[in-house]
Structures are given as structure tokens and as C-alpha cells.
Amino acid sequence: DVKVTQSSRYLVKRTGEKVFLECVQDMDHENMFWYRQDPGLGLRLIYFSYDVKMKEKGDIPEGYSVSREKKERFSLILESASTNQTSMYLCASSEPRGRVNEKLFFGSGTQLSVL
Amino acid sequence: AQSVSQHNHHVILSEAASLELGCNYSYGGTVNLFWYVQYPGQHLQLLLKYFSGDPLVKGIKGFEAEFIKSKFSFNLRKPSVQWSDTAEYFCAVRSSSNTGKLIFGQGTTLQVKP
Numbered sequence: 001d002v003k004v005t006q007s008s009r010y011l012v013k014r015t016g017e018k019v020f021l022e023c024v025q026d027m028d029h030e031n032m033f034w035y036r037q038d039p040g041l042g043l044r045l046i047y048f049s050y051d052v053k054m055k056e057k058g059d060i061p062e063g064y065s066v067s068r069e070k071k072e073r074f075s076l077i078l079e080s081a082s083t084n085q086t087s088m089y090l091c092a093s094s095e096p097r098g099r100v101n102e103k104l105f106f107g108s109g110t111q112l113s114v115l
Numbered sequence: 116a117q118s119v120s121q122h123n124h125h126v127i128l129s130e131a132a133s134l135e136l137g138c139n140y141s142y143g144g145t146v147n148l149f150w151y152v153q154y155p156g157q158h159l160q161l162l163l164k165y166f167s168g169d170p171l172v173k174g175i176k177g178f179e180a181e182f183i184k185s186k187f188s189f190n191l192r193k194p195s196v197q198w199s200d201t202a203e204y205f206c207a208v209r210s211s212s213n214t215g216k217l218i219f220g221q222g223t224t225l226q227v228k229p
């Protein structure tokens with residue numbers, strides 16, 4: 001079974017702190033994604049990466065950055081956390097578009113609270 | 116820009132009732148369509164997907180969805196729901212010409228009463 005592991009299940013940070021959310025997948029997937037999930041808004045794409053050192057902005061990249069130095073690891077960085085970044089953050093990975101068994105595999109999520 | 120709209124935010128059904136969850140997308144080109152489900156306390160997982168071919172797609176656990184291109188819709192259906200179908204359901208769409216960016220709808224919470 002594919003495993004997408006997010007380093008923390010719950011995280012509490014203060015406004016202005018730099019926050020790192022880590023995600024590791026064990027299936028050699030090329031694509032990795034960061035979403036945030038908020039009630040009534042569904043999942044919104046923050047950033048995604050389709051290769052090492054490659055990244056593309058999603059729909060809500062403001063206030064976030066990402067790092068993909070190794071294929072299996074995709075980090076989300078909040079440079080200066082703000083209260084409106086309190087959310088559930090979901091990491092996902094997949095094989096490249098078009099593969100027969102293509103689908104997103106999600107991690108269990110990190111519930112981040114910014115006080 | 117692509118967008119996905121799920122009309123029903125919260126649906127409550129009794130067991131054995133039939134289910135239809137609406138999903139409409141806005142994009143003029145060729146798309147790939149997905150339904151994902153999140154059971155309480157679990158990861159999001161794929162229910163079914165449509166890439167091409169037969170517009171009626173069958174997924175896991177008795178779910179199916181029909182792609183109607185003229186209506187830009189991909190509604191999810193199940194003839195008879197069970198209590199275990201209680202979950203949040205997300206429709207998602209991706210341009211087939213796009214590298215991989217998947218856009219999700221707002222989600223529909225389904226509550227099935229035993």
C-alpha cells in the first residue's frame with residue numbers, strides 16, 4: 001500500500017512563526033501536492049510539484065512556499081504564520097497524469113492552529 | 116479558470132434511499148473527472164474517475180457517476196445507501212492538457228440514518 005506520511009497530526013504555532021509541514025511518500029511518485037481543507041470550501045490547491053526541484057503555484061499560494069529537494073519529500077513552509085492559515089493541511093502524491101492506475105494518495109493531514 | 120461546484124452541502128438520507136450528488140464544472144476543454152470520499156477519521160480516497168470512453172463510470176462500493184458533457188456535469192449516484200456511506204464526498208476536475216493540477220469542489224457531507 002502507498003503510504004503518504006505527514007510529520008505531525010496536530011500543530012499549534014504563534015502568529016509570525018515560521019512553520020514547516022513535512023510530507024514523505026514511499027511509492028516513488030513523481031507528483032506531489034499540498035492542499036488545505038476548510039469547512040464549506042473543500043480542498044484548495046496551494047502548490048504542487050511534478051519533479052524534484054520543480055514546483056508550480058496552485059490556486060492559493062500566497063503566504064506559502066514549498067521545497068522538493070528529494071523525490072519522496074515535499075515540504076510546505078509558512079514563512080510567517082497568520083491566524084487565517086489555521087486549517088487542515090493535506091499532502092498527496094500520484095503517478096504522472098495518464099497512467100492507468102492514476103489517483104491521488106492522501107496523507108492523514110495536519111491540523112494547524114495559529115494563535 | 117477551472118472551477119467545480121457541488122450544489123448540496125449537507126444531505127441526510129435514510130438507509131436504502133437513493134443518492135444523487137450534483138457536480139458541475141466550468142472548463143471549455145477536455146477534462147478528467149474524479150469523485151473522492153473521506154470517511155470519518157480516514158484519509159481521502161478515490162471512489163471513481165472518468166478519463167474517456169463510456170460516460171457511465173462504476174466505482175467502488177456500488178457508486179457510479181455519469182459524465183454529461185453538454186451539461187458540464189458529473190453527478191454521483193448510488194441506488195441504495197447504507198449507514199457506512201456516511202462521509203464527505205468531493206468532486207474534482209482536471210484539464211486533460213494540464214500537468215496534474217486537480218481542482219476540488221466544496222464537498223458534500225452525507226449523513227445516512229440507520
